[in-house]
Amino acid sequence: MAVYKRRYNSYGGSLTPQWSRFFVLTRYAFADLFKSRFFVLLLILSIIPCLFFAGYIFIANNKTIQLLMQVRSADLLSVETKYFIVIMMVQTQAAFLLNCWVGPVLISGDLTNGALPLFLSRPFSRADYVLGKLAVLGLLLSAVTWIPCLLLFSLQSGLARNGWIWSHLWMVVPIIFCSAIWILMLSLISLAVSAWVKLRIVATGVIFISFFIPAGLGEMFNAIMGTYWGQLLNFSYMFRLILAKGFREESGLLGSVDWIGVPVWAAWGVLIAVCVLSLFILNVRLRARETVRG
Amino acid sequence: MTNPTIELDGLEVQLGGRTILHGLTGVLKSRAIGLLGPNGAGKSTLINTLLGFHSPSKGSARVLGLNSHNDGKALRALVGYMPENDAFISKMSGVRFVRYMAEISGLPAEQAMERAHEAFVYVGLGEARYRPVGTYSLGMKQLAKLAQAIAHGPQLLILDEPTNGMDPPARKRLIELIREIREASDICLLLSSHLLRDVEETCDEVLILRNGKIASICNLVEERRANRKFLELETIGAEPSFTTSLESLGCECAVFANGRIKVVMPDSVEIREVFKVAADRGVQIRRMNHRRDSLEDIFLNAMEQTGAADGRI
Numbered sequence: 001m002a003v004y005k006r007r008y009n010s011y012g013g014s015l016t017p018q019w020s021r022f023f024v025l026t027r028y029a030f031a032d033l034f035k036s037r038f039f040v041l042l043l044i045l046s047i048i049p050c051l052f053f054a055g056y057i058f059i060a061n062n063k064t065i066q067l068l069m070q071v072r073s074a075d076l077l078s079v080e081t082k083y084f085i086v087i088m089m090v091q092t093q094a095a096f097l098l099n100c101w102v103g104p105v106l107i108s109g110d111l112t113n114g115a116l117p118l119f120l121s122r123p124f125s126r127a128d129y130v131l132g133k134l135a136v137l138g139l140l141l142s143a144v145t146w147i148p149c150l151l152l153f154s155l156q157s158g159l160a161r162n163g164w165i166w167s168h169l170w171m172v173v174p175i176i177f178c179s180a181i182w183i184l185m186l187s188l189i190s191l192a193v194s195a196w197v198k199l200r201i202v203a204t205g206v207i208f209i210s211f212f213i214p215a216g217l218g219e220m221f222n223a224i225m226g227t228y229w230g231q232l233l234n235f236s237y238m239f240r241l242i243l244a245k246g247f248r249e250e251s252g253l254l255g256s257v258d259w260i261g262v263p264v265w266a267a268w269g270v271l272i273a274v275c276v277l278s279l280f281i282l283n284v285r286l287r288a289r290e291t292v293r294g
Numbered sequence: 295m296t297n298p299t300i301e302l303d304g305l306e307v308q309l310g311g312r313t314i315l316h317g318l319t320g321v322l323k324s325r326a327i328g329l330l331g332p333n334g335a336g337k338s339t340l341i342n343t344l345l346g347f348h349s350p351s352k353g354s355a356r357v358l359g360l361n362s363h364n365d366g367k368a369l370r371a372l373v374g375y376m377p378e379n380d381a382f383i384s385k386m387s388g389v390r391f392v393r394y395m396a397e398i399s400g401l402p403a404e405q406a407m408e409r410a411h412e413a414f415v416y417v418g419l420g421e422a423r424y425r426p427v428g429t430y431s432l433g434m435k436q437l438a439k440l441a442q443a444i445a446h447g448p449q450l451l452i453l454d455e456p457t458n459g460m461d462p463p464a465r466k467r468l469i470e471l472i473r474e475i476r477e478a479s480d481i482c483l484l485l486s487s488h489l490l491r492d493v494e495e496t497c498d499e500v501l502i503l504r505n506g507k508i509a510s511i512c513n514l515v516e517e518r519r520a521n522r523k524f525l526e527l528e529t530i531g532a533e534p535s536f537t538t539s540l541e542s543l544g545c546e547c548a549v550f551a552n553g554r555i556k557v558v559m560p561d562s563v564e565i566r567e568v569f570k571v572a573a574d575r576g577v578q579i580r581r582m583n584h585r586r587d588s589l590e591d592i593f594l595n596a597m598e599q600t601g602a603a604d605g606r607i
Binding site for chain 2: 112114120
């Protein structure tokens with residue numbers, strides 16, 4: 001089908017492996033995202049706190065600078081478990097904001113103009129489609145959560161010396177594991193809401209309030225019923241519980257984790273239930289053809 | 295032995311608790327198949343079932359020898375699909391959109407880019423290929439959909455109402471393109487349309503659906519061949535000896551008033567022999583028509599026959 005010949009020819013060349021085709025979606029999505037200045041700004045803003053955290057680690061480990069700044073070591077928060085929990089909490093919130101913007105951009109464009117049947121009429125399943133979009137969010141949110149966190153961990157390990165790394169190596173597991181569950185939950189919620197709502201701006205708003213309205217309702221439930229189970233609707237709080245448990249922070253985290261209240265297994269249950277519900281919505285909404293019942 | 299293009303074996307499809315396709319059975323062997331039927335006949339449901347979007351509740355459908363339900367991925371690797379409704383990514387440029395779709399079909403990036411440009415030029419959108427698809431006119435969007443359907447070089451091209459919303463020149467151009475594609479390669483074609491003319495101009499075989507049932511399967515090539523053997527003559531000076539002479543050649547004749555004669559010729563007789571007999575007998579043939587049992591006649595017959603069964607069209 002050469003341009004100059006202007007006649008149709010079938011294709012007889014090589015094909016890419018079936019398993020790798022979901023990555024086409026990821027590649028195109030990244031190319032589109034990086035065309036947006038707002039996205040680039042948001043990404044930079046999400047990473048900027050890490051520079052401050054890195055600077056703090058540098059100061060905390062450098063006596064000369066402490067002397068120059070007239071700061072005593074005792075006045076500084078030691079770079080230990082709590083410090084990394086703070087980093088994780090800040091970065092996971094940055095990931096949340098990034099996810100609110102990016103998730104709808106990925107899905108809405110395909111759904112508003114009915115492009116989904118074009119994807120699914122090829123040797124490409126709905127699972128491939130979701131995987132391709134999840135990979136975008138997974139890579140992006142990793143870049144602002146566990147990857148910078150591990151880099152900061154490496155920086156502290158390099159500067160602290162005296163075997164700090166060996167006594168704190170266990171922290172690598174909660175850094176990665178807690179980030180992974182948060183990224184998975186955020187990504188699935190944002191894809192499910194975008195698939196449901198379709199309109200990008202509305203989807204962004206719905207994702208945003210889907211974290212705050214249930215939390216508010218939960219607080220109301222607690223106040224009325226005199227219980228603490230309403231906290232189950234506060235997804236951020238559930239994540240903090242898991243994070244504190246993962247980092248072996250038994251004394252509570254910055255006064256905000258109440259160990260007498262919701263058990264950790266319930267927090268896990270909530271996050272898993274949210275993921276399952278999101279998958280269910282995706283399964284219902286991501287179809288080549290909608291069936292009208294009746 | 296090559297597989298039939300489409301085989302339906304008691305295919306029944308239920309959607310939302312309603313049976314849409316009722317036990318369709320039939321074999322379609324031609325390379326270009328038309329799918330006809332009034333609104334709600336089940337054309338799009340049949341296409342979606344062939345693509346594996348809907349699961350049969352009973353029976354099965356095979357396309358190019360592959361089961362539409364069990365071999366979905368393998369089947370879709372052979373198919374190019376142009377849906378009826380809007381289907382595009384509005385902010386992408388036309389050529390990038392087609393390249394994207396070709397890559398999802400499995401073409402490596404470089405080949406996908408090359409084929410996307412070729413497909414765009416081929417469908418006549420070469421000048422507009424760098425514009426976002428969302429800015430295209432309705433006709434251009436239809437052509438862009440055709441480009442994405444052919445870019446990866448499918449073996450079966452499924453076109454659902456391809457000329458919807460197009461003005462007559464654009465429609466003509468699209469029909470020409472479809473015929474070119476069909477003739478330039480060994481690609482098979484399944485075209486669903488409300489417009490009988492679209493199907494008549496592009497297809498060899500037609501499946502007519504009505505209320506989710508097969509109203510008729512008609513081989514248009516054989517029908518056209520049969521039509522060539524049926525003549526309607528308007529004559530002056532035709533004596534009974536003229537019809538006798540034609541009958542002696544093996545023709546069947548029916549004589550009507552005002553010199554009108556209907557003739558059914560056997561395969562062995564050519565039209566020029568009729569002229570020769572007329573010349574020998576001094577008969578003037580003032581008008582000669584092949585009987586044209588058009589697709590419209592076939593369609594209406596099918597509708598009437600099945601309509602008689604349940605009392606409505």
